[in-house]
Amino acid sequence: MWWAASKAREAYLGAGCVGLTDVQGVWRWAEVANVAEGLDWLAVACAEPGLSRRPALELWLSGALARPFVFSPVPGLKGWRETQQVARRLAPEETGLSGPCAVWLEDEDPRRAGLAVAVDQSTLDGIGAVLSSGSGVRVASIRPWWTKALAEALGAKPELGTLVVEEPDSWILLAGRAREFQVVSACTPAPGKEDGTGWVRRTLVSAGVEPGPGMHARLMRATGASHGQMTTGQIALEDCL
Amino acid sequence: MKTVSVDFAPPAKPSPVLMALTMAMGFAAIVFVALGWRASAETQRLHEQSTARAALVSAQAQQAVAAQAAAARYVQAPYAADAWAALNQQQFPLNAVLTAIESVAVIGVRVISVDIVPGDAAVRLQVEFSDYETLMKYMQELNAGEPEERWVLVNAQINNGGALGRPTANLLSAWKREHNRSPGQ
Numbered sequence: 001m002w003w004a005a006s007k008a009r010e011a012y013l014g015a016g017c018v019g020l021t022d023v024q025g026v027w028r029w030a031e032v033a034n035v036a037e038g039l040d041w042l043a044v045a046c047a048e049p050g051l052s053r054r055p056a057l058e059l060w061l062s063g064a065l066a067r068p069f070v071f072s073p074v075p076g077l078k079g080w081r082e083t084q085q086v087a088r089r090l091a092p093e094e095t096g097l098s099g100p101c102a103v104w105l106e107d108e109d110p111r112r113a114g115l116a117v118a119v120d121q122s123t124l125d126g127i128g129a130v131l132s133s134g135s136g137v138r139v140a141s142i143r144p145w146w147t148k149a150l151a152e153a154l155g156a157k158p159e160l161g162t163l164v165v166e167e168p169d170s171w172i173l174l175a176g177r178a179r180e181f182q183v184v185s186a187c188t189p190a191p192g193k194e195d196g197t198g199w200v201r202r203t204l205v206s207a208g209v210e211p212g213p214g215m216h217a218r219l220m221r222a223t224g225a226s227h228g229q230m231t232t233g234q235i236a237l238e239d240c241l
Numbered sequence: 242m243k244t245v246s247v248d249f250a251p252p253a254k255p256s257p258v259l260m261a262l263t264m265a266m267g268f269a270a271i272v273f274v275a276l277g278w279r280a281s282a283e284t285q286r287l288h289e290q291s292t293a294r295a296a297l298v299s300a301q302a303q304q305a306v307a308a309q310a311a312a313a314r315y316v317q318a319p320y321a322a323d324a325w326a327a328l329n330q331q332q333f334p335l336n337a338v339l340t341a342i343e344s345v346a347v348i349g350v351r352v353i354s355v356d357i358v359p360g361d362a363a364v365r366l367q368v369e370f371s372d373y374e375t376l377m378k379y380m381q382e383l384n385a386g387e388p389e390e391r392w393v394l395v396n397a398q399i400n401n402g403g404a405l406g407r408p409t410a411n412l413l414s415a416w417k418r419e420h421n422r423s424p425g426q
Contacts, residue, residue, distance in 0.1 A: 059250075061249075066247070066249075102249060104247045104248075104249065106245060115245060117245075117247050119249055124249055128251070138253075139250055140250065140253075141248050141250045142248060142249040142250045143247055143248050143249070144247055147244070147245055147246075147247050150242070150244060150245065151244045154242065154243070154244055160242055161242070163242070174242060175242075176242040177242075179242070179243040180242075181242060
């Protein structure tokens with residue numbers, strides 16, 4: 001079914017695992033040693049001879065690769081260009097990523113604190129080189145998976161105050177009130193359940209944030225799981241805190 | 242908290258085919274706009290010409306109406322008849338008349354009198370003649386070279402009691418004036 005093959009597919013890229021949906025939307029997972037190996041796996045898995053149109057790919061990045069932080073106001077900045085430059089300079093220190101980073105800013109106004117997300121520039125370059133240029137895959141989007149979990153959690157609980165996103169290579173903590181983020185943090189590699197719970201509590205206490213109605217979101221991975229109540233690639237949400 | 246729309250994907254580059262198609266359509270649009278502007282300018286020019294022509298025709302018609310109205314409003318002065326008579330007399334071809342009469346001489350015909358009436362543009366000639374044949378010959382000589390028969394015989398009298406008792410005849414000719422017609426004639 002050539003028209004099904006041309007439909008956009010989803011992929012997940014993490015520091016130690018990678019996943020891809022087939023034409024029917026069923027996820028397939030694999031363990032990899034690093035990001036480069038994961039990209040190679042995706043390139044091979046996406047290659048389908050005989051297609052006349054480049055397949056589109058919606059790529060989700062794990063919390064270890066796309067890390068959030070709060071960008072605080074910096075006095076004296078003029079315009080969005082300077083704000084971007086300062087955010088890129090601060091990103092490695094704030095997130096623990098090494099090397100130059102690409103930064104997405106929620107708010108370009110330097111006078112207001114807002115959410116920022118940093119990705120190692122080498123990761124983005126690798127995606128472009130291996131997938132877009134190398135395999136002819138049309139990368140339609142590159143988004144953090146935890147943003148998908150956040151959207152689903154807010155859909156389930158609009159008054160959500162605290163969200164912990166558990167992925168194979170990281171835990172992401174998001175806490176806030178109204179429509180603002182007060183605490184965002186990434187813990188990588190992924191801690192165990194006890195260690196992770198302790199990390200969440202310590203982070204919230206040190207930030208002086210009272211934990212609000214909270215949820216715990218977990219990426220489901222189980223190769224070959226059938227359609228049903230819980231399928232692979234979906235998010236398992238449970239109340240916590 | 243709120244949902245966030247984070248995306249690190251670079252903006253999609255348009256395909257070369259799409260770029261070429263867009264540029265071709267843009268060029269075609271520019272050409273069509275230029276042609277349309279040119280047609281509009283030409284239409285405007287023709288409209289202006291038509292308007293100018295219509296204005297000219299209207300102005301000429303108005304002038305003709307004004308002239309007719311002026312002519313209709315003309316009221317003759319009391320001395321108009323005398324003035325026109327004097328003017329017509331001035332324009333009467335007296336020399337041509339006298340030359341025409343003096344240049345014709347036929348034995349047997351003698352001019353008795355010449356009566357010139359400039360107001361009627363007519364000349365009456367009274368002659369004595371010996372016989373009708375001689376008279377006809379005299380009239381042919383008078384009308385020689387004329388595109389139309391200018392001199393006509395009004396009457397001829399055999400027993401009119403002339404000086405020598407010879408028959409007399411009256412000839413009439415019309416001489417057109419080329420200028421100075423009074424209004425209403």
